[in-house]
Structures are given as structure tokens and as C-alpha cells.
Amino acid sequence: MKRAALLLLAALGLALTVYPLYGTGYGVRAMLQLFMWVALAGSWNLISGLTGYVSFGHVAFFGVGAYTGAILIVRAGWPWPAAAVAGGLAGILLALAIGWPCLRLKGPYFAIAMLGLNEVLRALVSYFEGLTGGGSGLSLPTLDATFPIYYAMGGLAAAVTGVTYLVLTSRFGLRLMTIREDEVAAEAMGIDTFRHKLLAFVLSAVAPGIAGALAARDQGYIEPISVFPLATTITMIVMVLFGGKGTVWGPVLGAVALFVAQEAVWARYPYVHPLLFGAIIVAVVLLMPRGVLGLLQLRYRLPRAI
Amino acid sequence: MGAPVLEIDGLRKSFGGVTAVNGVSLTLEAGRIYGLIGPNGSGKTTLFNCITGLERRDAGRVLFQGVRIDGLPPHRIARMGIGRTFQIIRVFPELTALENLLVVTSGDRAAAERRAQELLAFVRLDRLKDEYAGNLSYGQQKLLEFARVLMRDPMLVLLDEPAAGVNRTLLNELLDAVRALRDQGKTIFLVEHDMKVVMGLCELVFVLDHGEKIAEGPPGVIQADERVIEAYFGR
Amino acid sequence: MLGQVVVSGLLVGALYAMVALGLALIFGVMRIINIAHGPLLMLGAYVTYFLYQGFGLNPYLTVPVSMAALFLVGLALERTLVFRVVDAPELSSLLLTFGISIALVNAAQLAFTSDLRAVEYLTGAWVVGPIAFSKSRVVAFVVAAAITALVFLFLTYTRPGKAVRATSQSREVAMVCGVNVGRVYLLTFGLASALAAAGGSLIAVIVAIQPEMGQIWTFKSFLVIVLGGAGNYPGALVGGLLLGLVEQLASLLLTAQLSEVVAYVLLVLVLLLRPTGLLGGRQT
Numbered sequence: 170m171k172r173a174a175l176l177l178l179a180a181l182g183l184a185l186t187v188y189p190l191y192g193t194g195y196g197v198r199a200m201l202q203l204f205m206w207v208a209l210a211g212s213w214n215l216i217s218g219l220t221g222y223v224s225f226g227h228v229a230f231f232g233v234g235a236y237t238g239a240i241l242i243v244r245a246g247w248p249w250p251a252a253a254v255a256g257g258l259a260g261i262l263l264a265l266a267i268g269w270p271c272l273r274l275k276g277p278y279f280a281i282a283m284l285g286l287n288e289v290l291r292a293l294v295s296y297f298e299g300l301t302g303g304g305s306g307l308s309l310p311t312l313d314a315t316f317p318i319y320y321a322m323g324g325l326a327a328a329v330t331g332v333t334y335l336v337l338t339s340r341f342g343l344r345l346m347t348i349r350e351d352e353v354a355a356e357a358m359g360i361d362t363f364r365h366k367l368l369a370f371v372l373s374a375v376a377p378g379i380a381g382a383l384a385a386r387d388q389g390y391i392e393p394i395s396v397f398p399l400a401t402t403i404t405m406i407v408m409v410l411f412g413g414k415g416t417v418w419g420p421v422l423g424a425v426a427l428f429v430a431q432e433a434v435w436a437r438y439p440y441v442h443p444l445l446f447g448a449i450i451v452a453v454v455l456l457m458p459r460g461v462l463g464l465l466q467l468r469y470r471l472p473r474a475i
Numbered sequence: 476m477g478a479p480v481l482e483i484d485g486l487r488k489s490f491g492g493v494t495a496v497n498g499v500s501l502t503l504e505a506g507r508i509y510g511l512i513g514p515n516g517s518g519k520t521t522l523f524n525c526i527t528g529l530e531r532r533d534a535g536r537v538l539f540q541g542v543r544i545d546g547l548p549p550h551r552i553a554r555m556g557i558g559r560t561f562q563i564i565r566v567f568p569e570l571t572a573l574e575n576l577l578v579v580t581s582g583d584r585a586a587a588e589r590r591a592q593e594l595l596a597f598v599r600l601d602r603l604k605d606e607y608a609g610n611l612s613y614g615q616q617k618l619l620e621f622a623r624v625l626m627r628d629p630m631l632v633l634l635d636e637p638a639a640g641v642n643r644t645l646l647n648e649l650l651d652a653v654r655a656l657r658d659q660g661k662t663i664f665l666v667e668h669d670m671k672v673v674m675g676l677c678e679l680v681f682v683l684d685h686g687e688k689i690a691e692g693p694p695g696v697i698q699a700d701e702r703v704i705e706a707y708f709g710r
Numbered sequence: 711m712l713g714q715v716v717v718s719g720l721l722v723g724a725l726y727a728m729v730a731l732g733l734a735l736i737f738g739v740m741r742i743i744n745i746a747h748g749p750l751l752m753l754g755a756y757v758t759y760f761l762y763q764g765f766g767l768n769p770y771l772t773v774p775v776s777m778a779a780l781f782l783v784g785l786a787l788e789r790t791l792v793f794r795v796v797d798a799p800e801l802s803s804l805l806l807t808f809g810i811s812i813a814l815v816n817a818a819q820l821a822f823t824s825d826l827r828a829v830e831y832l833t834g835a836w837v838v839g840p841i842a843f844s845k846s847r848v849v850a851f852v853v854a855a856a857i858t859a860l861v862f863l864f865l866t867y868t869r870p871g872k873a874v875r876a877t878s879q880s881r882e883v884a885m886v887c888g889v890n891v892g893r894v895y896l897l898t899f900g901l902a903s904a905l906a907a908a909g910g911s912l913i914a915v916i917v918a919i920q921p922e923m924g925q926i927w928t929f930k931s932f933l934v935i936v937l938g939g940a941g942n943y944p945g946a947l948v949g950g951l952l953l954g955l956v957e958q959l960a961s962l963l964l965t966a967q968l969s970e971v972v973a974y975v976l977l978v979l980v981l982l983l984r985p986t987g988l989l990g991g992r993q994t
Contacts, residue, residue: 221801225808270978276800277743278936278981282974284745285929289974296968340587343578347567349801354565357527358579359553359627399925403812410805444816450809454802455794 185323189316197319203428204322205384208376209401210408210420211329216373217406218414219342220366221349222272222279226286227405229267230260230377231384232396233290238382239307239391240300249314253321253382260378261371268370273363275352287397294393306392309385318387322380326421329376334417336372337474345369346415400443407446410453413462416475422462478541480505480631480662481526486535486545488518488525495521497686498535503631508653508663510677510694512670514707518686519666520562523633527559528552539631558629562636562666564616568609572600572619575608579626594622597652614645621649625656632656634665638672650676674698682706713841715962719955721847727950728854729909729927730934731861732902734946737935738878739898740796745807746787747931748924749814750903754780754910755919756822762829769831769915773853776911777904784903788896796895811928818921827919850912857908858947861901865943874898926970933977 189197209231217223234256241247241255271282294301301307336342347355348362356362385391404427412423431442457464466475481503488496496518503509511519524530526537528549537545544552553559567575573591580587595601598618603611608619617637624632634653638646653663653676667673673680674694682690682697684706690697697703729751736744757776761767787810795803832849835842865871876884877894885891909927917923934953938945953973960972 217801221799223801223804223808225804270982274981277804280800280804281743281929281932282978282981285970285974285977288926288929289971292968292970296965340577340581340584343570343574346570347578349799350567350569351565353529354561354567355578356549357529357553357559357561357565358623359550360578361548361550406805406808441816441820444813444820447809447811447813447816450805451791451813454806454809455791458798458802 182327186320189319194315197315199432201315201319201322201387203424204319204326205380206404206408206424206428207326207421208322208329208380209405210412210424211326211333212373212376213405214409214414214416214420215329215333215336216366216369218409218416218419219336219345219349220369222276222366222370224283224370224373225280225402226283227373227377228397228399228401229283229286229290230263230374231381231401232294232393233259233263234378234381235385235391235396236294236301236307236381237378239309239385242309242386243307244300249312249318249382249386250321252386253379256382256385257375257379260374260376260381263378264371264374265367268367272366272370287399287402291393291397294397302392306390306395309389309391311389312386314386318383321383325376325379325383330417330421332372333420334474336369337415337417341365341368349415403443403446403450407449407453409460410450410458411460413460413464413466416460416462416466418475419460419462423460478538479503480540481664482536482538482541483522483526484536484538486522486525486537487533488521488530489533494686496525496532499683499686499688500535501681501688501691503662503664505630505662506657506660507678508657508676509665510673510680511664511666511683512668512673512680512697513683516685517683517706519683520635521686522683523559523635523666526552527557527633553627553629556627556630557633558624558627558631559633560620560624560635560637562639564613564620566608566611566616566619566623568607570608571605572608572611573604575619576623576626579623590626594625597625598622599648614641617641618645618649621652629661631662631664634663634667636666636668638667638669646672670698711962715958716955717841717843718847719958720951721844721851721954722957723951723954724851724854724858725909725912725950726930726934726953727947728858729906730931730938730946730950731858731943732905732909733928733931734935734938734943735874735878735898735905736902738943739874740792740895742792742796742803743800743807743932744792744899744902745804745928746811746814747902747906748926748928749811749818750780750784750906750924751910751913751927752818752919752921752924753783753814754907755914755923756818756827756910757907758911758914759827759829759919762831763827769829769911770849770853773908773911776907780907780910781900781904784900785896787903788899792899793892793895811925815921815924822921824920824922829914829919831915844916846915850916853912854908857905861905862943870894870897874901930973933973936977936980 188200213224213227237259238252238256241252242249267286271279344360344365347360348366352362381396408423408427409420411427412421413419453460459467462475465471479502483499483501486496486499499522513519521530525532528547532545535545536543539555539557544555570578572595576591576594577587592601595604598621600615600618600622603615608616611619637649641649650672657663677694680692680694680697681688682703689702689706690700733744733747736742754776757779758769758772761772761775762769791806791810795806832846835844865875873884873889873894874897876887876889877891881891930953934946934949937952938949956976957969957973960969964972
């Protein structure tokens with residue numbers, strides 16, 4: 170059974186690797202987007218799916234990574250791969266700065282603190298106009314790097330999924346889950362919940378930081394509203410909730426399902442989009458709180474690392 | 476002999492206007508079973524919470540094997556060798572029985588799994604090791620919590636109402652297990668309402684009433700103590 | 711200058727206090743953080759706008775109307791959705807109210823468009839010495855203070871009010887005493903929504919109205935609760951005034967843009983140093 174799954178995975182990997190050679194320009198860009206969402210959703214899952222600490226401001230890492238990467242490319246002439254790494258580092262630093270005070274708090278307080286983070290970052294970007302271009306945004310020198318960025322994003326998505334698998338099969342992952350189950354009991358059993366939360370949080374900030382920088386390079390232009398939109402966080406959350414939080418493939422499933430639906434249907438009705446997502450969140454929370462994979466996992470006793 | 480296992484000196488804890496623990500002092504020696512009794516609301520669980528760091532005490536000191544532990548975070552205290560079960564069972568429901576035990580350990584995974592299997596066998600839950608803890612019966616969860624407490628091999632074990640809601644056979648198994656732990660040199664401190672359990676198991680009993688220690692002594696003596704009778708039944 | 715800061719701070723502080731009281735009630739009674747609180751305020755603002763626009767009503771007379779309307783909306787939300795997550799893990803209630811808030815904001819965008827609206831009713835200020843008292847803010851202060859006082863009277867002296875307080879202190883004990891906890895939840899959520907609506911109506915005369923205006927109010931209400939202490943209802947009053955003062959002070963010393971950053975840093979600091987609130991309250 171496991172061998173068949175591994176073969177399938179390898180086949181998928183191969184297909185995705187050679188796709189750019191055969192696919193259309195539109196197709197490659199769409200896949201690139203999909204990879205990005207898989208990486209983002211998977212990252213949100215690492216902190217919120219496992220520990221139960223809802224990160225409402227997760228797009229902050231994406232935005233910070235985007236601005237860091239863009240500023241380094243535009244103002245310091247860095248090549249985009251290095252800028253992407255710097256984006257990831259920026260994510261880590263922000264996660265430490267926010268996580269260190271806020272993760273000491275219990276779940277609801279942390280959630281609200283994250284809710285306010287977005288607003289604050291947008292205000293800061295406007296304030297430091299000289300560096301960030303303020304409200305008018307930042308333009309990057311033109312460069313067609315779609316193919317390499319496709320592979321970079323793909324690698325990122327694979328890495329996030331792989332890390333999730335490693336975490337879920339380790340005792341570290343189990344301990345993260347005890348934080349979700351019963352934080353008080355976890356502490357009483359000798360688990361340093363603060364350290365664990367912080368580590369998971371930092372881990373969950375790397376990929377969005379890198380993805381932000383890559384996206385900035387790919388779009389060629391960023392402005393506050395495009396990289397700090399609440400909609401991105403909402404989408405991340407919906408994808409993970411729908412697919413199954415706390416699982417390995419849940420975020421992937423959710424990303425694929427919602428991305429496809431988005432492209433096929435809702436792109437035609439952009440205005441209804443958030444309303445629909447809000448309704449989906451409500452529906453999933455009430456009817457299917459574990460998401461599709463979570464439900465299957467429970468019903469059919471699937472292994473934990475599904 | 477060395478330092479006593481646990482020393483509590485003038486512990487005080489209030490919640491808003493209510494003083495839950497009011498200047499309690501007591502000492503526990505190694506290798507004995509102690510009981511903590513008192514009417515509802517007398518501060519027993521609060522005392523446990525202060526010892527294990529779940530609550531921050533307002534005043535007083537707690538020393539574990541001669542080292543001050545008051546003010547330390549709960550996970551540090553647990554790692555120093557104090558284990559505790561809860562009045563309302565707190566297993567991790569979406570982890571399996573085995574995982575509930577495994578999660579407490581670090582270091583060599585194979586060794587940890589072996590120890591977990593041993594403890595599960597000790598409480599006769601080994602055939603349920605892959606069952607989600609949330610699906611176990613009340614009694615089974617109680618045993619699981621007990622086994623989990625033992626994973627770190629604590630010197631001091633605090634049991635909060637171990638007999639609550641447990642049938643006679645299971646209870647006897649539990650009591651035998653407690654005595655076995657005592658014979659290994661551990662110290663057990665239990666809060667309990669079931670007087671038969673307290674009388675049969677504990678070597679020394681402390682009595683709390685309205686947050687104050689009103690009596691201490693062997694169970695037979697305590698039973699006859701007037702202040703204790705008053706506390707439970709009123710004047 | 712300082713005098714102006716104090717006056718402006720207190721004036722807006724009462725508004726913060728009233729709106730935050732609603733959030734505090736839901737948090738205290740149901741242990742839920744209602745992320746949709748801000749959007750409810752926004753809906754209150756739109757009610758006032760349309761009544762003013764459509765019927766030329768004095769916006770301040772629309773306050774009872776918007777309160778009643780949102781009271782009903784709150785009842786409906788609680789009855790259909792929120793009650794299901796009262797005992798669920800916190801993650802569920804956070805996500806649920808988050809989903810509701812997105813849906814409400816977007817519904818408003820669809821229904822009203824994102825165009826900025828305004829209720830130009832009471833402009834200008836009364837000037838006393840060196841200090842300017844913005845007329846609309848003074849009226850808002852008076853109305854907010856009055857409503858808050860009424861709520862406290864309600865909580866202290868009426869039967870339903872006492873039931874709310876009892877449930878907030880201990881649900882189990884309240885149930886044993888014969889309180890219908892389900893109804894208390896309904897009442898609390900409705901009341902909180904009404905308070906948000908009142909805030910929205912009052913603020914509609916002061917700032918521009920658009921669908922996203924409420925979001926920051928959720929955050930600030932929460933900040934007020936944190937400042938005053940969770941479960942400490944009078945604390946919400948002090949917290950509100952304090953937030954008003956701090957904000958005005960910050961925009962004096964720094965730019966107005968950074969006043970939000972200041973609020974945020976304040977929140978984090980208080981949560982770290984005094985998690986039970988400045989006046990002491992319950993820890994969750």
C-alpha cells in the first residue's frame with residue numbers, strides 16, 4: 170500500500186516537473202499560483218492546525234517577505250533567489266518578534282493580537298514611504314522568470330508538505346497537538362508549551378516569507394493592499410479547514426479544491442467571493458470541523474500522517 | 476534521611492475576595508502515602524495547583540527535595556519530578572493511548588516506546604494502545620492518566636480524587652499500584668473524598684477547612700478529631 | 711494642548727467603552743470572542759445613514775432604531791449559529807465569528823458598495839477657552855454615557871440583568887439557581903449587538919461610512935477589555951477612557967498613522983505584563 174502511494178507521489182512529482190515544457194503560459198502561471206497556495210495553506214496548518222492557535226494575521230509574513238524581497242531587488246540590486254531567502258528570514262524575524270510576546274498568551278488573546286497585526290503592518294508600510302514606496306507601491310525591474318519561479322514555488326510547496334509529514338510523525342508534532350487538546354495538562358506533563366508554540370510559529374512563517382518575495386518578483390509590482398490583504402489569510406484558512414487541519418495532505422487537498430473552484434467559477438463573480446468563503450468557514454466549522462481528510466481519517470482509522 | 480520530599484511553608488492563595496488557601500504549612504517525607512481531606516471548597520485542589528505551578532501563589536514557599544519551586548512554570552516542576560493527575564480527567568482525547576504516554580518523553584524513541592508499553596501493560600491497557608484516548612471508558616481513561624503520570628518516574632505523585640467514579644475492582648487495582656509505588660520509595664499525596672480509601676491507604680492525613688490546616692495525624696486519630704467532625708458536619 | 715488631548719480622549723473614550731462593553735458581555739457570559747462585533751457596528755452605522763438619507767431623520771433619533779434592529783440580528787445570529795459553538799473549543803468560536811464577520815462585510819459591500827458615505831449633520835465645535843469640543847463627539851459622549859449607565863442599571867437591578875451577571879460568574883451555579891442559560895445567551899448576544907449598533911450610529915455622524923469600518927473596532931474593543939480586565943464590566947469603562955486618552959496622546963506625539971501601532975503595542979504590553987487587566991479581572 171505504502172509502495173503504491175510512493176510511486177504515485179513520484180509520478181506526480183515527475184509530471185509537475187516536466188509540465189512547463191508542455192503547458193501553456195497560462196497553465197504554468199496557474200500552477201505557480203497553486204503551488205503558492207499549497208505552501209501558504211500548509212504553513213498555516215503547521216501553527217493553527219496542529220496547536221489550535223489561530224493565526225489570523227498570517228498574511229503578514231507573506232507581505233513582509235514580499236517587501237523585503239522587493240526592496241532588496243530594487244534598492245540593493247539583489248538577485249531574486251537571494252531576495253527570496255531574505256524574505257524567508259524576514260518571516261522568521263517577524264515571527265520571533267510577534268511570537269515571543271504573544272504566544273505566552275492563551276489562544277483567544279493570541280488570535281486577537283494576530284488580527285491587529287495586519288492593520289499595523291499596513292500602517293508601517295505607509296509610514297516608511299521612502300523605503301517602501303508607500304501607498305503607490307514598488308515596481309521591480311522587468312524580468313521574465315516565470316519558469317524558474319515555477320520550480321521555486323513548486324519546491325517550496327513540496328518542502329512545506331514534507332516538513333508537515335516529518336512533524337506529524339515525530340513526538341514534536343504530538344506535543345504540538347497536546348497544546349491543542351489540553352494545554353494545561355500538557356504543561357503539567359512537563360511540556361514547555363511556549364517553546365513548542367514559538368518553534369511551530371517560526372516554522373510556519375518561513376514559507377510565506379519566501380513565497381511573498383517570489384510572488385513580488387513574479388508580479389513585478391507590489392503595493393500594501395496587494396500583499397497584506399485579509400483575503401489571503403481568509404483563503405489560507407478556508408483551504409486548510411476544508412481539506413482537513415492537522416493532516417499532511419489536507420491543506421493540499423483544500424488548496425487544490427478551492428483554487429480550482431476559484432478559477433473555474435468564482436473568478437466570474439469576484440464580488441461574491443469573500444461572502445462565499447465566509448459562508449464556507451461557518452459551514453465547515455459547524456458541520457465538518459475536521460475537514461474532508463480529518464473526517465476520513467476518523468471514520469476509516471487512517472494513519473495520523475495522512 | 477536527607478531533606479523532606481515536599482515542604483510547604485505558609486502558603487497563601489486568594490482569588491479576588493476569596494482566600495482559597497490561607498497560610499498552610501506541611502511536610503512530606505519520602506516513601507509514604509499521605510492524604511489530604513476536607514469538605515468541598517476547603518482549598519485542596521488549589522493547594523495542588525500551587526504546588527505544581529498551575530496557580531501562582533500569593534505568599535509562602537514550596538520546597539521540593541530542598542529546592543524552592545514556588546514561582547517556577549509547571550513544566551519545569553513536572554520535569555523536576557512531581558507528577559499529578561486531575562480531578563476531572565485530562566487525557567489527550569485525539570491521541571492514542573500509546574501516544575498519550577509517548578508524548579511525555581524525549582530522548583531515545585525506542586526506549587520511550589518500550590517504557591510506554593510496559594506502563595500500559597501495568598495498567599492492563601496494552602491491547603487498547605492504538606485506541607484514541609477519547610474513546611476509552613471513564614475507568615480506562617483514569618488508568619491511562621495514572622500511567623501517564625508515571626512516565627517520567629516522578630519522586631512525588633499527586634493524585635486528585637483517584638477513586639472518583641471508579642468501580643471496586645478497578646479501585647483495588649489502583650490502590651495496589653499506589654502501594655507498589657510507595658514500596659519503590661516514591662511519595663504519594665492524594666486528595667480524596669472516599670473515607671474508606673483514605674483510612675485504608677494513607678499513613679498520615681492532613682485536613683483542610685476553609686483554606687486552613689485544622690488537623691494532621693494518622694487516619695484513626697483524625698477520624699475521631701472533634702474539629703474534623705465539626706468541619707464536615709457542622710456544629 | 712494637553713487639555714485638548716484629555717478632552718478629545720475622554721470624549722471618544724466613552725464610545726469605546728460602550729462598544730467594548732458589548733464585546734465584554736459576550737466574552738464574560740459565553741466565553742466567546744465575537745470577531746463579528748465590528749461588522750455589527752458597521753451595520754448600525756448604515757441603518758442610521760439610510761434613515762437619515764431616506765427620511766431626513768435626525769441621526770440621533772435613529773439610535774434606538776438601529777439598536778432594535780441589530781438586537782434582532784444578534785438574536786438571529788445567536789439562535790442559528792453562535793449557540794452551537796458555546797461549548798466547543800475556542801478555535802471553533804473564533805473561526806465561526808470570523809466567518810460571520812467576513813460574510814457580513816462582504817454582504818454590505820454587495821448591498822451598499824464600498825463607496826464612502828457620510829452623515830453630515832452636526833459639524834463644528836464649541837470652543838471653550840483653548841479647547842475645542844467637537845459637537846458631534848460631545849453628543850456621542852453624552853448618548854454613549856447614558857446608554858452605558860442604563861446597561862449597568864439593567865445588569866444590577868433587573869432580573870434578566872442579574873441572570874446575565876450570574877451566568878457570567880458561573881454558568882453551573884446559575885443553572886442550578888434556575889436561570890435559563892440559553893435565554894441568557896440570546897439576550898447577551900442581542901444586547902451586545904445593540905450596543906455595537908449604537909456605537910455605529912453615533913460614529914456615523916463623525917467618520918466616513920464604509921463596509922470595512924468595523925474591523926478596527928473589534929480590535930479596539932478587545933484592547934479595552936484587556937486593559938480593564940476580562941469579566942470586569944466596570945473595567946471596560948476605565949479601559950475605554952484610557953484607550954481614548956492614549957490614542958489622542960499618541961497622535962499628538964507621533965503621527966496619527968502610528969496611533970494604531972501604539973494601540974497594538976499597548977495591547978501586547980498589557981497582555982504580557984498584566985494579563986488580568988489593569989484593574990484585575992478573570993484570567994481565561
